Amino acid sequence: MLLCIDCGNTNTVFSVWNGTDFIATWRMETNHQRTADEYFLWLSGMMRVQEIAGAITEVIISSTVPRVVFNLRVLSNRYFNCRPLVVGKPECRLPVEPRVDPGTTVGPDRLVNTVAGYDRHGGDIVVVDFGTATTFDVVASDGAYIGGVIAPGVNLSLEALHASAAALPHVDVTMPEKAIGTNTVACIQSGVFWGYIGLVEGVVRQIRLERDRPMKVIATGGLAELFSQGFDLFDSVEYDLTMHGLRLLNDYNKDLPA
Numbered sequence: 001m002l003l004c005i006d007c008g009n010t011n012t013v014f015s016v017w018n019g020t021d022f023i024a025t026w027r028m029e030t031n032h033q034r035t036a037d038e039y040f041l042w043l044s045g046m047m048r049v050q051e052i053a054g055a056i057t058e059v060i061i062s063s064t065v066p067r068v069v070f071n072l073r074v075l076s077n078r079y080f081n082c083r084p085l086v087v088g089k090p091e092c093r094l095p096v097e098p099r100v101d102p103g104t105t106v107g108p109d110r111l112v113n114t115v116a117g118y119d120r121h122g123g124d125i126v127v128v129d130f131g132t133a134t135t136f137d138v139v140a141s142d143g144a145y146i147g148g149v150i151a152p153g154v155n156l157s158l159e160a161l162h163a164s165a166a167a168l169p170h171v172d173v174t175m176p177e178k179a180i181g182t183n184t185v186a187c188i189q190s191g192v193f194w195g196y197i198g199l200v201e202g203v204v205r206q207i208r209l210e211r212d213r214p215m216k217v218i219a220t221g222g223l224a225e226l227f228s229q230g231f232d233l234f235d236s237v238e239y240d241l242t243m244h245g246l247r248l249l250n251d252y253n254k255d256l257p258a
């Protein structure tokens with residue numbers, strides 16, 4: 001079985017696959033100080049419930065936090081007895097090379113989302129991922145990542161307001177009933193919610209103008225749902241997009257001639 005690890009700046013998501021069959025998924029907070037032994041203690045507990053720890057034979061890792069990769073490599077070597085594939089490293093090949101400025105390192109999550117989006121929808125798409133940062137990944141007609149947009153994440157914007165303005169409380173993101181807030185909390189919620197709707201609309205409009213062709217917009221990440229309710233921003237919302245991409249990339253690399 002294959003263990004896919006998607007490490008973001010906030011959360012690390014593990015998922016297990018048997019061939020193309022999805023088996024299970026678990027999520028933990030990202031912490032670069034966590035050791036391989038700590039990962040395994042937690043994972044083996046989760047896996048025991050489904051009796052799969054002994055069945056893992058392959059591991060693929062995508063991490064936007066470079067410092068965690070060392071311990072995740074040790075986890076695969078020590079506990080699953082395999083060398084992991086790490087997205088973004090030369091040994092992990094991509095079906096189509098990104099077309100970006102020379103020397104640019106593209107976030108591995110964005111490369112994985114590109115592969116997954118192209119597999120499900122073909123080219124000429126934009127993948128929007130609501131993580132710690134909100135990323136827009138533009139995928140060309142041949143499946144290449146050709147660039148995109150990085151915006152502050154929804155929760156990051158809320159935290160920044162709270163951290164920098166003495167009188168502003170911490171607020172959870174929700175869809176406010178009205179744009180005109182009549183108390184501080186409602187004002188902040190409105191700023192972030194309607195601000196974000198405008199951000200997504202504006203960025204997508206500009207990308208379509210620049211590309212001068214129709215482009216589907218696919219959303220993923222925990223907060224995608226909030227921005228899709230009642231709005232016409234996305235053609236589809238797919239929570240498993242990154243995990244799907246990791247599984248595809250693993251299969252792609254396995255099938256390559258040595």
Ligand SMILES: Nc1ncnc2c1ncn2[C@@H]1O[C@H](COP(=O)(O)OP(=O)(O)O)[C@@H](O)[C@H]1O
Pocket residue numbers: 007008009010011012030130131132133153155156221222223
């Ligand atoms: N279903 C959800 N509802 C509300 N907030 C969420 C949900 N899922 C994630 N979040 C929040 O969205 C932010 C990004 O989370 P996540 O997608 O795990 O980011 P990353 O991939 O960068 O680690 C975090 O602040 C997290 O608490």
Ligand SMILES: CC(C)(COP(=O)(O)O)[C@@H](O)C(=O)NCCC(=O)O
Pocket residue numbers: 007008009010064105106107108109110131132133134135150
């Ligand atoms: C933009 C990101 C911080 C998003 O990461 P996440 O919110 O998923 O943790 C990550 O993709 C990254 O560090 N990218 C490197 C720069 C780039 O992609 O151009």
Ligand SMILES: [K+]
Pocket residue numbers: 008109129130131132
């Ligand atoms: K992400």
